Amino acid sequence: QLQLVESGGGLVQAGGSLRLSCAASGSIFSMHTMAWYRQAPGKPRELVARIGIAGVANYTDVVKGRFTISREHADNTMYLQMNGLKPEDTGVYYCNYKDLVSRNEYWGQGTQVTVSS
Numbered sequence: 603q604l605q606l607v608e609s610g611g612g613l614v615q616a617g618g619s620l621r622l623s624c625a626a627s628g629s630i631f632s633m634h635t636m637a638w639y640r641q642a643p644g645k646p647r648e649l650v651a652r653i654g655i656a657g658v659a660n661y662t663d664v665v666k667g668r669f670t671i672s673r674e675h676a677d678n679t680m681y682l683q684m685n686g687l688k689p690e691d692t693g694v695y696y697c698n699y700k701d702l703v704s705r706n707e708y709w710g711q712g713t714q715v716t717v718s719s
Contacts, residue, residue, distance in 0.1 A: 604628040604708045606697045611713030614687055618717070622682040624697030624710055633702040636673060636680045640715070642693040650695070651682065665691075687717045 610622040622638065637652035651671040653659045659671050668686040673679065680697065697710035 604630065604699055606699060606708055606710035608695065608697045608710040608713040611695060611715045613716045613718065616688055616717055616719050618687050619683070619685045620687065620715060622684070622695055622713060622715075624680040624682075626678040626680070626697075626699060630678055630699075631701055631703065635700050635702065637698040637700070638671060638680075638682045639696045639698055640691075640693040641696070641712075642690075645693075647696065653680065684715070687715075689717045689719045691715060692717050 605627050607625045608622060610620060612620060614620055624636070632655060635652055635654050638650040639647050640650050641647040649662055650665055651659060651661045651669055653671045653673055661669060668684065670683040672681045684691065692715060694712040695715050696712045699708045
């Protein structure tokens with residue numbers, strides 16, 4: 603089993619910054635990816651950024667140049683540095699872990715990010 607716990611959300615003004623953290627514990631295998639998703643009110647959950655075990659990162663177009671995903675293998679923690687926040691970045695941000703062998707997926711409980719204009 604795997605547990606994911608997010609932290610770092612909050613209320614920030616447009617143009618501000620936040621850093622989200624996702625701490626993973628439990629059965630972590632080598633062949634996996636981790637990612638951040640978000641869900642705005644009334645909208646489907648969408649991928650924000652994904653990072654592989656080798657550190658290769660992918661971003662959705664609307665956050666490129668503003669958000670940076672990273673991870674620390676030593677303590678199994680993933681981060682999302684969010685700069686230049688916009689009101690449309692508001693939503694609940696979820697941490698995701700996907701095992702590439704078993705195809706099992708795990709989700710954190712989510713952390714709220716609210717950007718005021």
